[in-house]
Amino acid sequence: MEEVIRLHNINKSFRTAVRGTGLRASVRSLVHRETRSIHAVRDLDLSVDRGEVLAFIGPNGAGKSTTIKLITGILFPDSGDITVLGLDPHRRRRELAYRIGTVFGQKSQLWFHLPPLDSFHLLGNVYDVPPATLRQRIEELVEVFEIGDLLDQPVRKLSLGERIRCEMAASLIHHPEILFLDEPTIGLDVVVKSRIRDLIRDMNRRHNVTIFLTSHDVGDIEKLCKRAVVINHGQVVWNDTVKRLKYSLLNRRIIDVKTDGPLTIDQEGVRILKQGEYTAKLEVDLDRAPIEEVVPRLFRNAGIQDINISNIPTEEIISRIYEGSV
Amino acid sequence: MRSRNDDRAAAGGRSGRPFRVNTASGTIARLARRYGCILRYGARNQLIYLRSFIMRNFFLIVILFVMHRLWRVILADGPIVGFTLVQMLWYLAVTEAIELSRGRLFQDIQDDVRTGAVVYTLARPYPYPAFEFARWFGGALVRLVPLLAIGFVSALALVGPLPRFAYGISLALPSIVLGLAIGTLWVLLIGLLAFWSEDVTPFYWIYQKIVFIFGGMFLPIDYFPEWLAAISRVLPTAFQAYWPARLAVAPDAAVAMTTYAGQLVWIAGLAGACALLFAAATKRMHAHGG
Numbered sequence: 117m118e119e120v121i122r123l124h125n126i127n128k129s130f131r132t133a134v135r136g137t138g139l140r141a142s143v144r145s146l147v148h149r150e151t152r153s154i155h156a157v158r159d160l161d162l163s164v165d166r167g168e169v170l171a172f173i174g175p176n177g178a179g180k181s182t183t184i185k186l187i188t189g190i191l192f193p194d195s196g197d198i199t200v201l202g203l204d205p206h207r208r209r210r211e212l213a214y215r216i217g218t219v220f221g222q223k224s225q226l227w228f229h230l231p232p233l234d235s236f237h238l239l240g241n242v243y244d245v246p247p248a249t250l251r252q253r254i255e256e257l258v259e260v261f262e263i264g265d266l267l268d269q270p271v272r273k274l275s276l277g278e279r280i281r282c283e284m285a286a287s288l289i290h291h292p293e294i295l296f297l298d299e300p301t302i303g304l305d306v307v308v309k310s311r312i313r314d315l316i317r318d319m320n321r322r323h324n325v326t327i328f329l330t331s332h333d334v335g336d337i338e339k340l341c342k343r344a345v346v347i348n349h350g351q352v353v354w355n356d357t358v359k360r361l362k363y364s365l366l367n368r369r370i371i372d373v374k375t376d377g378p379l380t381i382d383q384e385g386v387r388i389l390k391q392g393e394y395t396a397k398l399e400v401d402l403d404r405a406p407i408e409e410v411v412p413r414l415f416r417n418a419g420i421q422d423i424n425i426s427n428i429p430t431e432e433i434i435s436r437i438y439e440g441s442v
Numbered sequence: 443m444r445s446r447n448d449d450r451a452a453a454g455g456r457s458g459r460p461f462r463v464n465t466a467s468g469t470i471a472r473l474a475r476r477y478g479c480i481l482r483y484g485a486r487n488q489l490i491y492l493r494s495f496i497m498r499n500f501f502l503i504v505i506l507f508v509m510h511r512l513w514r515v516i517l518a519d520g521p522i523v524g525f526t527l528v529q530m531l532w533y534l535a536v537t538e539a540i541e542l543s544r545g546r547l548f549q550d551i552q553d554d555v556r557t558g559a560v561v562y563t564l565a566r567p568y569p570y571p572a573f574e575f576a577r578w579f580g581g582a583l584v585r586l587v588p589l590l591a592i593g594f595v596s597a598l599a600l601v602g603p604l605p606r607f608a609y610g611i612s613l614a615l616p617s618i619v620l621g622l623a624i625g626t627l628w629v630l631l632i633g634l635l636a637f638w639s640e641d642v643t644p645f646y647w648i649y650q651k652i653v654f655i656f657g658g659m660f661l662p663i664d665y666f667p668e669w670l671a672a673i674s675r676v677l678p679t680a681f682q683a684y685w686p687a688r689l690a691v692a693p694d695a696a697v698a699m700t701t702y703a704g705q706l707v708w709i710a711g712l713a714g715a716c717a718l719l720f721a722a723a724t725k726r727m728h729a730h731g732g
Contacts, residue, residue, distance in 0.1 A: 185561065188565040190561055190562070190564040190565055190727075191727075210567050213566055218562065223554075230486065234486065237479070238483050241475055241476050242476055242479070242566070242567065242568060244472050244567075270490075
């Protein structure tokens with residue numbers, strides 16, 4: 117397998133301003149600004165093969181964004197080596213930019229008041245795609261992402277799901293070899309989420325595009341990725357198959373219920389995490405207790421007023437990795 | 443029809459290599475195509491709001507009306523330093539159109555810096571300031587057209603036609619466009635200060651007042667004491683407003699050539715300053731993690 121991303125022993129620290137409280141500290145900061153060093157990434161080793169769909173997960177502030185910025189050449193490491201598509205990303209950032217695509221929530225590539233087609237043409241020119249190739253590429257992407265009806269509508273009038281589809285098409289205009297996706301399904305409903313996942317999978321299979329996916333959505337990870345890398349405090353704490361992670365943790369759901377009386381449930385695979393007089397939080401092991409069995413049972417056993425089923429939060433996954441329960 | 447370069451580049455693109463053609467002429471053509479396209483879409487983006495923009499700027503008529511009343515009194519006994527009332531009002535129509543069409547690019551840059559969005563533009567194959575300049579300048583050119591039209595119609599209604607209008611405007615037009623480029627570069631430069639200052643609006647206010655005074659916005663520089671006029675005439679602010687407007691009302695081919703040359707020098711200088719400032723800002727982003 118060809119390695120397209122390789123990080124070896126990477127360290128990156130930042131300086132951040134420290135602001136004291138009170139008037140005196142504010143006045144002092146005018147003449148002497150205190151800074152503190154933050155070690156964002158520590159001894160990070162990571163490699164990604166061509167065509168792989170990798171989940172890169174971790175809680176907020178874990179070092180995910182910093183790692184992506186290092187890989188895309190936006191930042192340079194204090195120490196260690198990074199090679200992306202055979203290039204040093206920081207020294208040859210512009211050259212690398214032609215070969216990678218990004219969908220970052222913070223900076224849309226689409227012009228808000230113009231139709232997506234205009235943005236596609238603009239990006240084609242920005243990435244120096246020859247006109248004939250650009251026309252062909254747009255036709256291809258319009259077909260894959262089913263955005264033919266959206267091409268002439270201003271982006272501001274598109275729904276979030278439609279916009280994400282256009283955003284992804286825009287990121288692929290120049291045939292990137294690696295695509296960085298940051299929370300591509302955030303805020304989408306279940307149906308649209310599923311559609312976007314299908315598109316990502318399709319794109320990966322058809323064009324062998326390597327996908328570097330950052331997501332807090334366990335569904336994205338389960339449905340799309342073969343391998344997951346979990347990062348916390350700037351260090352890799354898990355680097356293994358999603359299958360193993362799923363077996364250990366991702367096959368669990370959290371059920372929050374509000375009841376009109378005390379809840380009792382005695383079922384294998386269901387564990388009560390927290391219980392109040394009218395509330396309860398349960399963890400369900402899907403291998404032992406399918407959700408379609410647990411929920412009706414809850415309704416039979418107690419007067420359910422409200423119910424919410426969710427995945428295990430990333431923070432929880434991290435803490436369980438630390439506890440050694442994975 | 444597909445050119446050979448098209449085929450070569452397309453083949454390269456599919457094999458995962460960049461689409462670029464690396465010869466000097468190829469690079470120039472590529473950059474011209476890229477920034478021309480950004481400028482065109484910047485203009486197109488502006489056209490969406492053009493109607494509301496024109497409505498907002500009808501107050502240019504009010505400004506010119508007030509100026510007309512003022513200068514009619516000042517110039518009651520005849521021209522001062524060579525400016526007649528007709529020339530003065532047409533002069534002000536041009537300076538105002540340049541000033542009002544420039545817009546506030548610094549606010550967009552400030553927002554990008556505040557939200558951290560600017561750091562992600564580093565992963566694109568173009569320099570952020572160049573992209574923002576082309577985008578904004580395209581919009582400014584679109585705004586310029588109706589403002590000049592409003593200004594000229596108002597001046598015509600208030601003081602009558604400008605002598606040698608066609609000749610004057612043909613000499614002034616390139617200079618007006620270059621003046622607008624200087625103004626846009628200034629605002630870009632101010633926007634880039636957002637990497638160091640949380641709010642750059644005060645810098646913009648100071649700059650605006652400098653243009654009002656030393657750029658000859660309300661009062662041609664020729665009215666200043668000679669020592670101050672001599673300094674003001676070579677400042678970028680004069681090449682932004684004073685010289686283009688003066689060319690329109692007092693056309694002179696030799697002056698036009700020196701004006702264009704001066705404007706190109708200042709454009710190069712300001713573009714260089716923007717590039718240096720952004721390079722320093724990029725270092726700062728590295729130090730602070732973006």
